[in-house]
Structures are given as structure tokens and as C-alpha cells.
Amino acid sequence: MDTRIVPTQVVESLRKGIPPQRGVDLYSVGNEKLIDGIKKYHLSGIGDRGIIRFLSGSWGAGKTHFFRLLREVAFQHDCLVSNVELDLNSAALNKFEKVFYAIVSHVLTPTYYSEHALVEAAPFGTVLRESLAYLATGTRSIANEISYEQYARASELLMGNHAIDIDFKKMVQHYWHTFLPESADPVVVEQTRGEILQWFSGEGTVGQYRKRFGVSKMVSKENAKLMLQSLAGFVRQAGYRGLVILFDEAEQAYSVMRKSALRDAQNNLLSLINNIESLSGLFLLYATTPDFYTDPKHGIVTYGALSGRIGKPEQRHPRALDTIWNLDAVETTLTDYQAAANKICSIYATAFPDAQASLPTEAAVQETVAKLFRIHPSLAAIRFWRLLVSAVITDLDDHLEGEVRDTEKLYDDVMARLKEE
Numbered sequence: 001m002d003t004r005i006v007p008t009q010v011v012e013s014l015r016k017g018i019p020p021q022r023g024v025d026l027y028s029v030g031n032e033k034l035i036d037g038i039k040k041y042h043l044s045g046i047g048d049r050g051i052i053r054f055l056s057g058s059w060g061a062g063k064t065h066f067f068r069l070l071r072e073v074a075f076q077h078d079c080l081v082s083n084v085e086l087d088l089n090s091a092a093l094n095k096f097e098k099v100f101y102a103i104v105s106h107v108l109t110p111t112y113y114s115e116h117a118l119v120e121a122a123p124f125g126t127v128l129r130e131s132l133a134y135l136a137t138g139t140r141s142i143a144n145e146i147s148y149e150q151y152a153r154a155s156e157l158l159m160g161n162h163a164i165d166i167d168f169k170k171m172v173q174h175y176w177h178t179f180l181p182e183s184a185d186p187v188v189v190e191q192t193r194g195e196i197l198q199w200f201s202g203e204g205t206v207g208q209y210r211k212r213f214g215v216s217k218m219v220s221k222e223n224a225k226l227m228l229q230s231l232a233g234f235v236r237q238a239g240y241r242g243l244v245i246l247f248d249e250a251e252q253a254y255s256v257m258r259k260s261a262l263r264d265a266q267n268n269l270l271s272l273i274n275n276i277e278s279l280s281g282l283f284l285l286y287a288t289t290p291d292f293y294t295d296p297k298h299g300i301v302t303y304g305a306l307s308g309r310i311g312k313p314e315q316r317h318p319r320a321l322d323t324i325w326n327l328d329a330v331e332t333t334l335t336d337y338q339a340a341a342n343k344i345c346s347i348y349a350t351a352f353p354d355a356q357a358s359l360p361t362e363a364a365v366q367e368t369v370a371k372l373f374r375i376h377p378s379l380a381a382i383r384f385w386r387l388l389v390s391a392v393i394t395d396l397d398d399h400l401e402g403e404v405r406d407t408e409k410l411y412d413d414v415m416a417r418l419k420e421e
Contacts, residue, residue, distance in 0.1 A: 007351040014344065015397075017382075017390035017418050019065040022113075025072045027343040027389075028065070029336045035073055037320025042283055043077040046242035050232075050279030052272060055287040056313040057327030060383045063287045066327065067246045070285065074244040075110040079283070080127065080235055082107040083246045094257065094264035097224040101202045103245055104231070111140060125175075125197055131238035132176045140239070146179045163233035165226060167215040171199050172234065174213050225271065232281040242281040249288040262298060270306045290328065334373050337384070338366045341392045348396045355400045368395055371407040382418050390414050 006023040013020035014027075042051050057063045071081045084102040086093050091102035104124050112126045130140040135157050136150035155173050158164070175196045178189045198204055199218070206218050219227050235243045257265065272284065293299055293312045300307045311323055318325035342362055349356050360368070372391055376384050391414045398404045405413065 007347045010344075010347050011351045011393060014389040015393040016421060017386040017414075019068055021068065022072070023347070024065055024068045026347050027340050028069050029340045029343070030330060030332050031066065031069065034318050034320055034325065035069070038070065039073065039077065041320050043074065043079065043241065043244075046077075046079065046244075046283050047236055047281055050276040050282045050284075052276045052284040052286070053322075054310060054324040055285055055327065056290055056293065056324050057287070058289060060386075061327040062330075062385065063248070063327060067248065067285075067287065070244070071246065074283075075108075075113050078110060078241045080107050080109055080240050080243045081113075081246065082243065083248065085248045088256065092257070092261070092265065093268050094261040095221065096268050097202060097219055097221050099268075100219055100224045100227055100231075101200070103228070104200045107243065109140075109240075124200060125193060127235075127238070128172060128175045129179075131172070131234070132179060134239040135237070144179070145181050146176075148180060151176060151180055157237065158234075161233060161237050163230070164237075165223070165230040167217055168227060168230040168234065170213060170215050171196050225275070228282070229279055232279050236281045242283060244283045245285070247284065247286045249286065249292065257298070263303070266300065266303045266306050270303075270309065273306075273309050293324075332385070334370060337373060337388055338369045341365050341369045341388065344389065344392050345396065348393065352400065355396075358399050358402070359396060360399055365392070365395075368392075368407055368410075372411055375408065375411050382415065386418060387411075387414060390418060 007026070010020045010023040010026060042053075055063055055066065057066075067083060071083065074081050082103045083106055084091055084099065086099070091098050093099060106123070107127055108123050109126055109130055111130065112123055132146065132151075132154050133140050135154035136146055154176060158169050158172060161169070175193060178192055184192075195204070195212070199209055199213075199215070202219050204218070206216070209215050209218070217223065232243060269286075276282070276284070290313060291299060293307075293310070294301060296302070300310055313324045313326035313328070314322070315326070315329050317329055317331070318327070342365055345359060345362070345365055349359060369388065369392070372388060373384065376387060380387075391410055394414055395404070395410055398410075
């Protein structure tokens, strides 16, 4: 991938005041100690145990930004990452089989993430291809074909792993089989691979898969947690450190669940917590708003066993070993904002290398940020982070065009634009 693609994407997103999909580690500040703790206490030992943590934050507190930052950190530690939005339509926690489908449908490998600007419809196919390459050759270099000896070597290792469900293994093996030289024409091969990936996503009937692939079941409510355990075992066998799953609870989704569905969701969450130690290779991070912990009708306070296992967010800067990381307790200083602005300038210079001579000095950037900080009301509807990143990019654009606005006008113009979006 062109080294300027990510910086350019970052600039275009920040110009609109929204977190970019990639490159958040290039300008992120304020969570260094927490990230260092995650690396030290969680990612370094992910293959030996399962881990679950909770991320609490009000709307606009930076949960999306933190997820994207952690995703890039996880990729740097050779983990797979799956970002799943828990909502009532596609992946409600009361129907764990749908949660499993969503996990598989969104899982990305570090290689895939680094080489693809856009996510394809079924990225789990890359996981299966890289796993075949790793078990067959010891590397993750993906070839269009493999020898029968390589296929047999990978299959023997896979089938000998008793931590993985037999039907899970059969479907993986059938996917690998399509890379043998004697496989059918390309159209049939792609169709077969698509059907196999659909099994992992819960599509189709057990009858058609039994006849075609020899499996005896589909992923269901009864076996979804065991399938998640199989996925964790498969990920470790494929040579990755583990799988990081980022659960993002849709705003207030639990508050509109029926009472019975809410209890099913809470039971599933409690089951995950109680069994997480046995899910070696998994790091689950569950992000919610503060109401999740305290709402008297729909919060976990209605379920003593669950509330007792999780607790409530503490009003202090989050630490990696805490059960809940409270983003609302993070206090960002002017120095942090200025450091982020200087990083954004560096990203901008990378995206537009010819602009270097026209850009403001570091001292000038810090002074602009300080003025913006003083102007912005503490209770403004638009958070200062969003205003800051958009204003910094706009100011750099102005310098590039040779038409620099004074800070007050810059502030007014950017605020007006953000309110319209």
C-alpha cells in the first residue's frame, strides 16, 4: 500500500471532525499508560488465558477512537481483530449465534489490514488462506495453489487439534481443499469457498451442508459459545497470538429489549465472564454508555450476579488491570491537545509533501490550539476534540493556500460547519 494513503485518509477524516478508520495511532495522545498496560498485561499473554474488560463512556467520549487505536495495537502484536456492533437487528447479545456470525464476518488479519484500504465482504477467507499457508509451509505467504503434501500436512495438524469442533475443522479443511491443483474451474472454486464461508455465517440448512461437506450441524444457539472456543483454538493453531473482539453496544440497544430478551443477553454476558479463563486466545472488550451499569430498568443493576461480577465505573483514569475502563474520567489537558495537533501536522506533511515549506511552525500551532482552547465553552454541544482536529486541518489548508484566517474566525467557521454535518 502506498505509504501516503493512510496519512491522506487521516487528513480527510479529521477535516470532517470524525475518527479515521486507520492511522489513529499516528496522532492519538492521552491513553499512553493504558495502552502500555494493555500490551504488557493482556496482549503479551493472550495465548495463555481469556480476558474480558469493559469500556465505559458517554456519547462523544472517544469509544470509537479508542477501539480503532486498540485495533492497530492488536495488529502490531500479531492478533486478529473483529469489531462487532451489538444491535437488535444483526447481532443482539441475547442471540449468541448471531454474535458469533458477526465475529467471523468482521475478523481481520494484520496482513489483510495493512494491504487493503477497504474491507471485502468476507475477510474470514483470508484467515483460512493464511492459516493454510502457515500450517503447510510455516509462513503466511498466500499462494493460489498448494501441493497435496502441503495440504495433507496442514490437515493432519488441524484434525489432531481436539480443542476445535469437528464440523468446524471439516469446513476449514474443505476450504483448504480448493487450493489443490486438481480443483475445479475458478468459478466453481469461488462458489465453493463462498458456500463454506456462509456456513460460518449461519446461512443455509444443515441438510445441504451434510450432503455436500459431511457436517452434522450448523452454528446454533446451543453450540455458539463452543464454536467461539473453537475459533479461539483455530486462531492460536494458525500462528496468531490471539483474537481481539471489540464489542460495541449500540447506543441504548439494551433499553429497548423485551424483558425476556434482556435477561437472555445478560445471561450470555455472565456466561462469557464466568468462562473467559477457558477461552484462551480471546481478548473481549465490551463498550457501553454509563447507563449500562446504573439504569434501574435495563442496566446490570437489575441482575445482581452480573452486577457483582462487573461493578461500576470508577471516577479515575483507567488502568489496564481494572475491569472497567472509564473514558469519562480521562482528563485531557491543553498540553495533550497541543501534542496531538503537532502530530497531525506531521501527518499532513506526509500526505502533502510539497506543503512542508508553507506549514506553520510548531510554536505557531501550539499558540493556535491554546487560543481555540480558551474560546471553546466547556459545555459546548461539540466536544473540543472534534473541533480541534477539524480546525487544525483547516488551518493547515489555509497555510497551504496562503490565506490564513485569524483564530476567532477559524473557530467560528469550523464550528458552523460541524454543526451542519
